[in-house]
Amino acid sequence: MRTDATEVLDSAIPVLAKDRAASMQVIASRAGISRATLVRLFPTRKLLVQAMAEKILNDCDKILARAEADAAPMDQVLTALVAEYTPFAQLWNLVYIEPDVSGLPEASTRAKAIFLRTVKVMERGQNSGLLRNDMPGTWLASTFCGLAETAWELTLEGHMGARQGPDFITAILLHGVSA
Amino acid sequence: MRTDATEVLDSAIPVLAKDRAASMQVIASRAGISRATLVRLFPTRKLLVQAMAEKILNDCDKILARAEADAAPMDQVLTALVAEYTPFAQLWNLVYIEPDVSGLPEASTRAKAIFLRTVKVMERGQNSGLLRNDMPGTWLASTFCGLAETAWELTLEGHMGARQGPDFITAILLHGVSA
DNA sequence: TGCAATTGAAACATCGATGTGTCAATAGAG
DNA sequence: CTCTATTGACACATCGATGTTTCAATTGCA
Incomplete structure (x- = not known):
């Protein structure tokens, strides 16, 4: 039963995103392997964290590239972007918090x-008339990322089904909580 | 120059909220005092974190009590609640992340x-017809808390003036990012 | 100025996490 | 079945953070 590094990585991401101080022991337990095996896959804690960061960054790269190349109307582009929001939520929860990552010039x-x-995409939405123009694109992008985090946490806590996340984000993002 | 514990606490909150693993040394430096002095004020790291949690929890208690007692129309209640959002942002950034806090039965x-x-307040808004009724109050409350975090981070990063936070939250919360 | 309180610096022991290594048990290919 | 590679358990040294203590320097009040 050869251990799959990718599976370990996937199970480690939510653990470290929730508690950046989680020990290698805890990470290994959550992955269902021993600390020794975990260390064999990732000899250093820093290497583990960097591998996680690289995976997430690659995911976001792909998703953004798709959104940037998409010539469809902006509302469809935004919906598609939201549909794959999960990597963004993990990105900011991990990359932004973890010194082993933000210390890396490349990852940072x-x-x-x-x-x-992401800001550029939002500005495209502003120029197309879909998104409000009375605040900088930075704020809109942060709102999107923040909503992604919120949906992710609601899912983790069991308040929200995994399938409901994208619709929730789209609804709130576009129209807020008003009736 | 007797050191003021409250000031140390205030400067420690953003540090610990950003990096839960920040050492006592770092916290002391940011506060402009030596580690020895910090330890004299808060003999244990746990005591420091608990003091922070208690301060933030007290702030939130007061704000919520005001909102609950407020008999004004719901849109005004919500605006008032948002105007004092900062403690909420700090609360979830700290209490949710820090084991020394979430481990405390009382703080948790x-x-x-x-x-x-907060959910109750949102449900009151739903019953009054101000807020949308097609999703549970839990989601709306999480959205509010998430937006508070977003505004706080935008402020910390210098993208947003401190005075702009409440208006930003109200605008997005009620109407989303649509034009 | 003189004294008491407070601070900063340093040394020290302790504790948990990490990284390294060893060895027996076991899974899986041939 | 046999052999090889992988895993899990354990022991060990190391490192950083913590908490404690001591002492000289500095602050602020009498």
Whole structure:
């Protein structure tokens, strides 16, 4: 039963996102393996965290590239972006918090670039008349990322089904909580 | 120059909210005092964190009590609640993350109670017809708390003036990012 | 100025997490 | 079935953070 590094990584992401101080022991237990095996896969805690960051950054890159290339009307672009929001929620919960990541010039730079590209998408929405123009794109992008985090936490806590996340985000993002 | 514990607490909150693993050394430096002095004020790291939690919980208690007693129309109640959002943002950034807090039965219970009371306020808004009724109050309350966090982070990063936070939250909360 | 209180600096022991290594048990391919 | 590779359990040294103590320097009041 050879241990799959990718599976370990996937199970480690929510653990570390929730508690950045989680020990290798805890991470290993959640993954259902021993600390020794975990250390064999990722000899250093820093390597583990960096592998997580790289996976998440790659996911976000792909999703953003798709949104940027999408020539459809902005409301459809936004809906598609929201539908794959999960990596964004994990990105900011992990990359932004973890010194082993934000200390890495490469990861830090990529994270900033991803945020700036998200801002660009929002500004495209502003120019197309879909999104409000009375606040900077930065705020709108942060709102999107924040809502992604909120949906993710609601899902983790069991208040929300995994399938409901995207619709929740779209509804609140576009129309707020008003009746 | 006798050190003021309250000032130390105030400067420690953003530090610990951003990085729960921040050492006593770092916290002391940010407060402009030595580790020895910090330890004299808060003999244990746990005591420091608990003092922070208690301060924030007290702030939230007061604000919620005001909102609950307020007989004004719901839109005014909500605006008043949002105007004092900062403690809420700090609450979830700290209490939710920090084991020394969530491990404390008292703090954990109080945090849950505060969230439930926030849900109640949102449900009052739903019953009054101000807020949408197609999703549970839990989601609306989480949205509010999440937006508070977003505004707080935008402020910390310098993207938003401190005075703009409440208006931003109200605008997005009620109407979303649509034009 | 002189005294009491407070602070900062340093040394020290302790504790938990980490990284390294070893070895027996076991899964899986041949 | 046999052999090889992988895993889990354990022991060990190391490192950083913590909490404690001591002492000199500095502050602020009498």
